[in-house]
Amino acid sequence: MSDVRNREAHDAAEKAATYEWGFTSDIEQEFAPKGLSEDTVRFISGKKNEPEWMLDWRLKAYRKWLEMRAPDWAKMQVPPIDYQDAYYYAAPKKKIELASLDELDPEIRRTYEKLGIPIEEQKVLAGVAGARKVAVDAVFDSVSVATTFREELKKAGVIFLSISEAIREYPEMIRKWLGKVVPMHDNYFATLNSAVFSDGTFVYIPEGVRCPMELSTYFRINAANTGQFERTLIVADRGSYVSYLEGCTAPMRDENQLHAAVVELVALDDAEIKYSTVQNWYPGDSEGKGGIYNFVTKRALCQGRNSKVSWTQVETGSAITWKYPSCVLAGEGSVGEFYSVALTNNRQQADTGTKMIHLGKNSRSTIVSKGISAGRSDNTYRGLVRVGPTAENVRNFTQCDSLLLGDQCGAHTVPYIEVRNPTAQIEHEATTSKISEDQLFYAMSRGLSQEDAVALIVNGFAREVLKQLPMEFAVEAQKLLGISLEGSVG
Amino acid sequence: MLKIDNLHATIADKPILKGLDLSVNAGEIHAIMGPNGAGKSTLGYVLGGRAGYEVTEGAVTFDGKDLLDMGADERAAAGLFLGFQYPVEIPGVSNVQFLRTALNAQRRARGDEEMSAGDFLRLSRAQADALGMSMDMMKRPVNVGFSGGEKKRNEMVQMGILDPKLAILDETDSGLDIDALRVVGDGINRIMRKPDKAVLLITHYQRLLEIVEPDFVHVLAAGRIVRSGGAELALELEREGYGAIAA
Numbered sequence A: 001m002s003d004v005r006n007r008e009a010h011d012a013a014e015k016a017a018t019y020e021w022g023f024t025s026d027i028e029q030e031f032a033p034k035g036l037s038e039d040t041v042r043f044i045s046g047k048k049n050e051p052e053w054m055l056d057w058r059l060k061a062y063r064k065w066l067e068m069r070a071p072d073w074a075k076m077q078v079p080p081i082d083y084q085d086a087y088y089y090a091a092p093k094k095k096i097e098l099a100s101l102d103e104l105d106p107e108i109r110r111t112y113e114k115l116g117i118p119i120e121e122q123k124v125l126a127g128v129a130g131a132r133k134v135a136v137d138a139v140f141d142s143v144s145v146a147t148t149f150r151e152e153l154k155k156a157g158v159i160f161l162s163i164s165e166a167i168r169e170y171p172e173m174i175r176k177w178l179g180k181v182v183p184m185h186d187n188y189f190a191t192l193n194s195a196v197f198s199d200g201t202f203v204y205i206p207e208g209v210r211c212p213m214e215l216s217t218y219f220r221i222n223a224a225n226t227g228q229f230e231r232t233l234i235v236a237d238r239g240s241y242v243s244y245l246e247g248c249t250a251p252m253r254d255e256n257q258l259h260a261a262v263v264e265l266v267a268l269d270d271a272e273i274k275y276s277t278v279q280n281w282y283p284g285d286s287e288g289k290g291g292i293y294n295f296v297t298k299r300a301l302c303q304g305r306n307s308k309v310s311w312t313q314v315e316t317g318s319a320i321t322w323k324y325p326s327c328v329l330a331g332e333g334s335v336g337e338f339y340s341v342a343l344t345n346n347r348q349q350a351d352t353g354t355k356m357i358h359l360g361k362n363s364r365s366t367i368v369s370k371g372i373s374a375g376r377s378d379n380t381y382r383g384l385v386r387v388g389p390t391a392e393n394v395r396n397f398t399q400c401d402s403l404l405l406g407d408q409c410g411a412h413t414v415p416y417i418e419v420r421n422p423t424a425q426i427e428h429e430a431t432t433s434k435i436s437e438d439q440l441f442y443a444m445s446r447g448l449s450q451e452d453a454v455a456l457i458v459n460g461f462a463r464e465v466l467k468q469l470p471m472e473f474a475v476e477a478q479k480l481l482g483i484s485l486e487g488s489v490g
Numbered sequence B: 001m002l003k004i005d006n007l008h009a010t011i012a013d014k015p016i017l018k019g020l021d022l023s024v025n026a027g028e029i030h031a032i033m034g035p036n037g038a039g040k041s042t043l044g045y046v047l048g049g050r051a052g053y054e055v056t057e058g059a060v061t062f063d064g065k066d067l068l069d070m071g072a073d074e075r076a077a078a079g080l081f082l083g084f085q086y087p088v089e090i091p092g093v094s095n096v097q098f099l100r101t102a103l104n105a106q107r108r109a110r111g112d113e114e115m116s117a118g119d120f121l122r123l124s125r126a127q128a129d130a131l132g133m134s135m136d137m138m139k140r141p142v143n144v145g146f147s148g149g150e151k152k153r154n155e156m157v158q159m160g161i162l163d164p165k166l167a168i169l170d171e172t173d174s175g176l177d178i179d180a181l182r183v184v185g186d187g188i189n190r191i192m193r194k195p196d197k198a199v200l201l202i203t204h205y206q207r208l209l210e211i212v213e214p215d216f217v218h219v220l221a222a223g224r225i226v227r228s229g230g231a232e233l234a235l236e237l238e239r240e241g242y243g244a245i246a247a
């Protein structure tokens, strides 16, 4: 093993020496043949040494997908996607198992730096003593190349693995939960993901365990024309707690790239999952050329009594975002929360929101959505609150605020409320405002540059959501909002 | 320190300032009075560099530099402070955060080091105390839900923290109760009455001028300074109104 590592380090150093500063790192890829067919599915499954049942599951999904049609894009303009003109599998050629992230390929490290991964995280990456314990499962393209803190997690009984490893090592758990929250045939993109997902993360928190650290994964898209199909599954057993952070950035690219992840969360009795996302994939240039298509299915099943799932997202990237992190509140007294900041600039389009499906008695949900639109972008909040006939005493509070910068952008709020039980209390508030000339001048007259003034005002607008994020993410997210709006006013 | 020469300015092509001259030296306090709609706030905005206020003629120098050539933030960094007639609310941004960002932006622009969080907290506490504002209010979002008087007091706390060379205070006294007027007036004297600083005090009332005694009083009417004098001019105006002068 250590020989392999030495060789890897040597290779990496050599590569770094000739490395030209750019946004594409030239780590060798091993591609699945271009296009999508049963053979592609078999190739991926084979690459991952998957058991027969997994391949069967994938093939079933693939056949299902062939019969499905892409969704009708309300409010969005999505160019037709040629699914045969993409690669469905890309991974570093040799699987490297690192004892710590210190040994990570310097080229990857530098790419992370270029992408502005926060200092605190970098300290953790560098293994600085006393650095905050954030377990980092770095997903480079499709395969996890580095995993840390595994030992400590193991001690607590927490399972934190790439999903491919989990399929091999914990097949019973995967068979029990995979596709339970987001069924294989749920929607076009979830079905596609089920057929070709290449990697992702599996987390299991045992009964009564409070996960000893925040779990964080950086997703990044690197190879040209490689769709990313992450699959994340988190199961929180009775009385457990976990906070999971997902951060994403992508390098500059001209080709449109498809990203269709599936995230499934399961919370049993009294369990709590806090899932935070900062999404900053390449949004395309100011004319809308390039950029990531982000079609994600995220759903939580609050199955247990008094279980709780909290989604927090800061979405600033991607050319097109289509994403509704949702909660099925099946358990009595279960709680669902959705805190969202979605920022669109230039030609970006975002259609995002949540679904709170109340099935359990006394279940509660809170939705706070802050949409910021600039340039010629379009930003839609779409949210569903549904109360089933047997769900007594449900409460929901929804707050949707939109902030407009300039007069060429759009903000839309589309709430759907379906209540089949008269005891439900549903509150919905919505506001739309423009960033005011008064506020800008006031801040500038105190010494802030126009860009800093915009960033400050926008951060104030989004504060309710940002304060839900874990500390190190909140700082990063604040910066991100400012950066994403550069040049949008004035 | 400030030299305004034949200043003409328009808002939406409508002439508001029409040939205004004014000279302010370090160590001086100038009061500007005048009827509603005369252009007093406009003068403040033009000097502050607000977008939409177009200078069509004339020149303004600040410490010898062309003020009109600078952006609003550059003017602030150069030492200009504008106390607003109607202070603006910024939801979600605490006073402390706002001021610390502002102060450090000014310091960076001047090539100075940023102030540490600890030093800033000490400074803001001292300034808030001196103006009778609680730290609780300092932690609240900028001006959100503040009463009219609290907003004005907050302007003075900001001035104390930013420590400008030249303050243009637009009706800082309006909306203040009797005790607050005293506190704010004392604050202006404490912060600004120094040999290297100057104040342009826009006001309608003699009461503030009893606490902050002006060296000069000017009457601004229909976009120009129509009369200038010493502190006694304010008393005369209070007795006789603008009728005779502004006509």
Ligand SMILES: Nc1ncnc2c1ncn2[C@@H]1O[C@H](COP(=O)(O)OP(=O)(O)OP(=O)(O)O)[C@@H](O)[C@H]1O
Pocket: B011, B012, B014, B016, B034, B035, B036, B037, B038, B039, B040, B041, B042, B043, B085
């Ligand atoms: N945005 C605007 N568009 C058109 N006219 C404006 C605008 N803003 C101000 N004005 C006009 O400019 C003139 C000067 O206004 P300004 O606010 O400077 O008066 P002021 O002397 O400060 O009055 P007050 O004592 O009432 O505060 C007024 O006639 C006002 O209506």
Ligand SMILES: [Mg+2]
Pocket: B040, B041, B042, B085, B170
């Ligand atoms: Mg005025």
